[in-house]
Amino acid sequence: MRTLPRTLLARIAFRSFFLQASWNYRGMMSMGFLYAIRPGIDQLHSPGPAREAAYLRHLEYFNTNPYFSSIVMGVTLALEERLSRGEIGEEVIHDTKEGLMTACAAIGDGLFWDSWRPFVATVALVFALGNYLLTPLIFLALYNLPHLYFRFAGIFWGYREGTHVIRSLRQFQFPQIRQTLRLGTMVLLAYLIPNHVNVHTPFLLTNLPLEYFYFGEKVVQGFGALLLVTLGTFAYRARVDVLLISFLLMIFALVLYHWGILI
Amino acid sequence: MPEHLLASLLIALIGGIVDLDSTATWQFMISQPIVAAPLTGLFLGNLYGEAAAGLKLGLMVGVILQLVWIEQLPLGMNVPPDAALASVLSVALGFISGHSYESYSEREVCYTVALLLAVALGLLGRSLDMFVRRLNTNLDTWVCQKVEDNSLWAIAVGHTLGGFFTFTKAFIFCFLVVWLGVEPLKYFTQTLSFKHGSGFIVVQGLLPAVGFAVLASMVLKDREETRYFIGAVIMFTLLPAKIFLAFIAAGIVMYRAHKGAKK
Numbered sequence: 001m002r003t004l005p006r007t008l009l010a011r012i013a014f015r016s017f018f019l020q021a022s023w024n025y026r027g028m029m030s031m032g033f034l035y036a037i038r039p040g041i042d043q044l045h046s047p048g049p050a051r052e053a054a055y056l057r058h059l060e061y062f063n064t065n066p067y068f069s070s071i072v073m074g075v076t077l078a079l080e081e082r083l084s085r086g087e088i089g090e091e092v093i094h095d096t097k098e099g100l101m102t103a104c105a106a107i108g109d110g111l112f113w114d115s116w117r118p119f120v121a122t123v124a125l126v127f128a129l130g131n132y133l134l135t136p137l138i139f140l141a142l143y144n145l146p147h148l149y150f151r152f153a154g155i156f157w158g159y160r161e162g163t164h165v166i167r168s169l170r171q172f173q174f175p176q177i178r179q180t181l182r183l184g185t186m187v188l189l190a191y192l193i194p195n196h197v198n199v200h201t202p203f204l205l206t207n208l209p210l211e212y213f214y215f216g217e218k219v220v221q222g223f224g225a226l227l228l229v230t231l232g233t234f235a236y237r238a239r240v241d242v243l244l245i246s247f248l249l250m251i252f253a254l255v256l257y258h259w260g261i262l263i
Numbered sequence: 264m265p266e267h268l269l270a271s272l273l274i275a276l277i278g279g280i281v282d283l284d285s286t287a288t289w290q291f292m293i294s295q296p297i298v299a300a301p302l303t304g305l306f307l308g309n310l311y312g313e314a315a316a317g318l319k320l321g322l323m324v325g326v327i328l329q330l331v332w333i334e335q336l337p338l339g340m341n342v343p344p345d346a347a348l349a350s351v352l353s354v355a356l357g358f359i360s361g362h363s364y365e366s367y368s369e370r371e372v373c374y375t376v377a378l379l380l381a382v383a384l385g386l387l388g389r390s391l392d393m394f395v396r397r398l399n400t401n402l403d404t405w406v407c408q409k410v411e412d413n414s415l416w417a418i419a420v421g422h423t424l425g426g427f428f429t430f431t432k433a434f435i436f437c438f439l440v441v442w443l444g445v446e447p448l449k450y451f452t453q454t455l456s457f458k459h460g461s462g463f464i465v466v467q468g469l470l471p472a473v474g475f476a477v478l479a480s481m482v483l484k485d486r487e488e489t490r491y492f493i494g495a496v497i498m499f500t501l502l503p504a505k506i507f508l509a510f511i512a513a514g515i516v517m518y519r520a521h522k523g524a525k526k
Contacts, residue, residue, distance in 0.1 A: 021287045022425025024399035025340070031403055035422040055410050055418070059403075063339060066290055105339075113336045117292070118481060121329055124297045128326045129471075130506050133318055136298040136325075143292050176524035184517040186482045190495035191509035193475050198468025222500025225472060226493070232476025233483075242331055243382055246473045250379070250466045257462040 004040055004077060004159065012036055012077070013155045016070045028063040033073070040077045044084045054080060057090060064101040065108025067150050072100050074158020075165055096163055103166060107174055108150075115178040115185075116146060122188045129196040199224030200263050267359070270310055271442040274355040277303050278348055278437030279430040285347045286337055286392075287429040294347035296332070300325035303354040317358055323467070324353045324378055330474015331382070334481055342396070345388025348433060353381030355441050360448045368461055373452050375463040378470075380448065384440060388433075395432050399425045 019032035034041075034055060041058070045051040064072055079093045124139035132138070158165050199221045208216045228249075235245050256262040281302070285294035293299060301321035308317020328350050335343035357377030361370035402421050409417030483489050495512070502508055 017290075018288050018422070018426065020290075021429070022399050022402060022422045023286060024396055024403045024425070026400050026403045027407075031406055031418065031422050031425070034418055038418065052410070052413060052415075055415065056407075059407050059410060109336070109338055113338065117295075118333055118478065121295065121297060121333055122478065125326055125329065126506055126509055128297060128322050131319075131322070133301075133322070135322060136301045139295065139297050140291060140293065147291070173524070176521065179524060180517045180520045182482050182484075183520045184513045185478070186488070186492055187495060187513040187516045188509055189475060189478050189482065190492055191499045191512070192471075193496050194500040195504040197472045197475065198465075200465075200468075218500060222496065225475075226496050226500075228469065228472040229475045229479060232473050233479045236476050236480045242473060242477060245476070246331065246379075246382070246470065249469055249473055253466045253469050254462045257465045262465050263461075 002078075002159065003081060004043060006156070008039055008043065009074070009077075009155050009159055010152065012040055012073055013070045013152045015039075016066075016073060016151065016155075019066050019069050027059060027061050029066075029069070030059050030062040033062045033069070034058040036069075037073050037077060040073075041080060044077070044080050050084070053090070057093065060094070062097070062101060064105040065112065067112055067147050068104035068108035068154060070151050071154035071158040071165055071169075072097060072104055074155040074160070075100055075162055076158075078159050078162040100163075100166070107169060110178060111174055112147070115181040117143065119181040119185045122185045122192070125192060126188055129192065193225050193229050194218075194222030197221070197225035197228060199228070201261060202263050203261075266310070267445065268442070270307060270355070270359055271438050273306060273310060274303065274351060274441045275434045275438035277306060278351045279434035281347045281351055282345070282388075282433030283426060283430055285345070287426050296328035296346050296350040297325040299347050300328065300350040300354050303351045304358065307355060307358050311358070311362055313362075317354070320358055320361075320374060321354050323374070324357070324381075325350060327378060327467075327470050327474060328353065328381070328385075330471055330477065332385070333474065334477050342389050342392050344382075344385040345392055346385055348388040348436065349381040349385030351437060352384050352440050352444075353378050355437075356380065356444055356448055359441065359445045360452065363449065368464065369452075371467065372455060372463045373448070375467050376452055376455075377448060378467075380444075388436065391432050391436060392429075395425075395428045398428055 015036040015038075016032075019029050019036060021035075022031040023029060024031075037058065038055075041051065041054045045054050058076075076093065076097055079088060079096060082088045083090065083093060120139060120143045123142065124135050127138055128135040157168055161168055200217070201220060204213060204216045204220060232245055232249075236242065253262060277299075281294050281299045283289070284291055293302065301318055304317035304319070304321025304324075305314060306317075308314040308320075311317070328346055332344060332346045332349075335346065337343055354377075357374040360377065361373035364370050364373065402424055406417045406421035409415075409421075479492070483492055499509070
């Protein structure tokens with residue numbers, strides 16, 4: 001039987017927003033984890049050695065994806081509840097938490113950092129380069145929909161399903177979602193390159209009849225941008241630092257401008 | 264209160280709040296350049312009575328920094344360059360130093376120099392971030408000892424202090440950079456020949472190519488995809504530059520990918 005009320009779980013999910021406030025090289029997110037679940041621990045263990053042991057247990061190393069951390073919190077509280085009833089030992093909590101935090105880190109980091117954030121950023125870039133002043137709001141609204149969903153729903157899943165929560169997570173088919181997002185990002189990038197890298201040369205003005213000028217300008221800009229991006233991609237994949245690439249591009253642009261090739 | 268001091272305090276406050284979001288708390292991603300830079304531009308522009316100009320500068324800076332650091336991920340022990348502080352400081356330095364110039368090209372020179380300077384400041388911000396994390400490690404050891412001694416209040420105090428260190432670090436850093444950095448930046452841009460100012464506008468137009476290259480390195484996985492990608496770039500070169508076309512194409516590709524994955 002579950003004893004923690006829903007309001008308390010929601011409060012813990014809210015406290016998980018502060019998970020990384022004291023991020024450090026020893027316990028990483030451990031202090032934040034304990035800070036977040038403390039109301040649950042206080043409710044499950046009466047004051048005394050059991051509660052103190054629970055605190056010390058959760059000051060051990062902890063690191064996961066912050067958006068998926070509430071899932072681990074929910075499962076941990078479910079196990080703490082079973083421990084308080086004497087159904088399991090401490091080592092079960094330790095082992096489960098360790099396994100779950102690694103799984104959630106792998107899923108969450110892959111989904112949010114590697115796929116969702118670049119995709120939403122690219123959507124925002126399309127709007128920003130089109131001079132939409134509300135771009136920051138679009139970015140925030142879009143990005144935070146799944147963030148808040150996993151943050152608040154996660155703790156309830158974790159607490160309700162316990163160690164079976166991984167099975168529920170599998171239903172999302174994260175690899176397919178990531179692949180879809182990557183392809184979407186690719187298409188939006190293909191739109192951005194010819195339209196928002198400004199390659200202008202005076203030769204078209206002097207050599208092309210006016211009726212072909214617009215088309216010629218667009219073609220030169222598109223292919224010039226593609227060439228620059230291709231060179232940049234080769235350099236980046238050859239592990240040249242992005243700042244060095246920017247610096248070289250700046251020198252290149254200033255020299256071409258000085259010679260009158262770019263305007 | 265002098266306007267420059269007020270602006271420095273405002274930027275310090277924005278820097279502190281935005282830096283808290285980058286890892287320590289919330290992680291709503293207001294710390295992403297595409298949000299942090301326009302936000303700074305809007306507040307600063309309001310202070311100087313040029314809100315629209317500030318917001319536009321913010322968007323320009325946000326786009327470039329978002330692209331340059333799109334692949335920098337806060338995974339595990341990795342501390343990425345402080346894109347949040349770089350965004351805030353780039354807009355602040357560029358806007359305040361450019362504010363005193365009348366002509367468009369003079370302002371653009373200030374904006375571009377501030378942008379390049381801010382990238383270096385982002386790297387310095389990373390070192391400060393690592394310093395705070397080392398402080399937090401000492402804090403973590405202290406909290407563990409206190410909990411063992413049954414002083415449970417130390418958990419909340421230690422955790423809050425961690426967040427306080429992050430905010431204070433960003434606040435002081437931003438304040439000092441803006442308070443002391445505007446005049447040297449003005450002096451430096453004056454020493455650059457403004458007759459070549461348009462060269463910096465050319466640089467600004469080409470800089471997105473570096474970010475697009477980084478993004479392309481991230482999303483393109485094999486040769487076949489690269490071929491499709493180049494085809495898409497050529498298609499968007501020839502099509503009119505309409506945002507809805509980009510989203511329709513992305514929608515079709517994502518739908519097909521999702522359907523293919525289901526099969």
